[in-house]
Amino acid sequence: MASIVGGFVMPHEPGIFFKPKETWSEAQLRVMAAFDAIRARIEELEATVAVVVGADHYVLFGPSCLPSYLIGIGDVSGPYERFPGIERDDIPSHPALASHIAQHGREHGFDWAVAKNLQVDHSIGVPARLCAMPTSQMKAVVPVYLASGVEPLIPKRRAFEVGQAIRAAVQAWPEDERVVVLGSGGISHWVGLPEMGKVNSDFDRQVLDCVVRGDAASLIGMDDEEILRTAGNGALEIRSFICAMGATQSPGGRLIAYEAGPDWVSGLGFAELHAG
Amino acid sequence: MTVFAIEAALHDLGVKRQARTAFAEDADKFLAAYRLSSEERRMFKEFDVAAMQRAGASPLLTIGFWLMNEPSRARATYLARLNQHATSGEQ
Numbered sequence: 184m185a186s187i188v189g190g191f192v193m194p195h196e197p198g199i200f201f202k203p204k205e206t207w208s209e210a211q212l213r214v215m216a217a218f219d220a221i222r223a224r225i226e227e228l229e230a231t232v233a234v235v236v237g238a239d240h241y242v243l244f245g246p247s248c249l250p251s252y253l254i255g256i257g258d259v260s261g262p263y264e265r266f267p268g269i270e271r272d273d274i275p276s277h278p279a280l281a282s283h284i285a286q287h288g289r290e291h292g293f294d295w296a297v298a299k300n301l302q303v304d305h306s307i308g309v310p311a312r313l314c315a316m317p318t319s320q321m322k323a324v325v326p327v328y329l330a331s332g333v334e335p336l337i338p339k340r341r342a343f344e345v346g347q348a349i350r351a352a353v354q355a356w357p358e359d360e361r362v363v364v365l366g367s368g369g370i371s372h373w374v375g376l377p378e379m380g381k382v383n384s385d386f387d388r389q390v391l392d393c394v395v396r397g398d399a400a401s402l403i404g405m406d407d408e409e410i411l412r413t414a415g416n417g418a419l420e421i422r423s424f425i426c427a428m429g430a431t432q433s434p435g436g437r438l439i440a441y442e443a444g445p446d447w448v449s450g451l452g453f454a455e456l457h458a459g
Numbered sequence: 460m461t462v463f464a465i466e467a468a469l470h471d472l473g474v475k476r477q478a479r480t481a482f483a484e485d486a487d488k489f490l491a492a493y494r495l496s497s498e499e500r501r502m503f504k505e506f507d508v509a510a511m512q513r514a515g516a517s518p519l520l521t522i523g524f525w526l527m528n529e530p531s532r533a534r535a536t537y538l539a540r541l542n543q544h545a546t547s548g549e550q
Contacts, residue, residue, distance in 0.1 A: 240519050240523075241470065241473075241517055241519040241520050241523070242473065242474055242519075242523070245467075245470040245471075245474070246463060246466045246467050246470055247467075332519060333517060333519065334517070373518075374518055374519055374522065375512075375517075375518030375519055375520075375521050375522035375523075375537075376512075376518050376541070377538065377541045377542050379522075379534070379538055380538070416518060416519075
């Protein structure tokens with residue numbers, strides 16, 4: 184039987200990845216060390232599948248079709264953006280398990296949108312390539328997109344429930360797989376708005392504190408208008424964290440790193456979610 | 460006037476190379492394919508991203524439009540343009 188053995192939250196801000204290695208600052212080195220730490224924990228957990236939960240940035244999905252939550256059930260590749268040292272070709276997928284998650288969900292009140300061919304963006308492609316794919320037991324990545332950047336947004340409560348649905352489907356999968364769930368998103372940031380470049384570290388710390396305490400209810404209870412006002416439109420991506428918390432049923436976890444600074448436009452939070 | 464047409468054109472100009480080429484070659488001809496008012500067409504031709512946002516367009520699309528189509532293709536000029544309009548809007 185498959186099980187969820189752990190989870191993580193992490194950022195995907197492109198500014199982290201555009202810089203060539205020789206130009207990395209001390210802060211950038213700490214950020215990269217945090218990705219390394221997550222990769223090491225995935226190795227220790229002997230994970231065989233990574234479900235990576237990301238956010239579309241109004242690129243993969245356009246005005247003609249905006250899914251509330253979508254899973255890649257077929258071929259996966261990416262990220263489509265070019266970053267120094269990061270491959271962009273095929274990502275090993277798990278069509279059987281991903282299709283099972285979609286179908287299990289549909290039979291239990293979760294009408295997944297599916298993609299049979301999916302070129303992921305940086306929000307999924309970079310965590311997959313940096314943290315999951317290099318580990319020795321990893322066989323496949325299952326991409327999940329939540330509507331957390333483009334309105335209409337998935338309600339935060341529903342993001343948590345989608346995580347729970349992923350967990351239920353994984354537990355109903357008859358084969359032995361050790362699954363980790365990666366919630367990928369920035370914390371405070373203002374994407375494309377006049378405040379772009381500003382962060383709210385107090386908000387970021389508050390979010391990470393909830394993650395580490397396993398307090399999904401407080402994150403779900405945050406008002407979106409208040410998040411927009413105090414932490415920017417990019418902070419709505421905490422839905423990825425909430426989904427990962429729903430999937431892990433995390434009783435708590437540990438902070439791995441937090442960074443914010445002039446090198447980036449968002450607060451960067453890294454934490455582990457212990458599996459409940 | 461509809462934000463849906465603005466977002467449709469913005470999305471195409473963000474992700475489709477052919478659209479960007481067509482826009483650069485003949486903006487009026489390109490924009491005629493969308494249900495845009497004359498004021499909305501002006502927003503595109505003048506890269507008036509602040510007006511687009513005031514009309515309800517997603518900031519994710521306006522920044523993508525700028526970075527992929529405006530000659531400077533720079534975040535700094537994008538923010539300067541947004542803030543310039545924010546300032547002038549307050550006057």
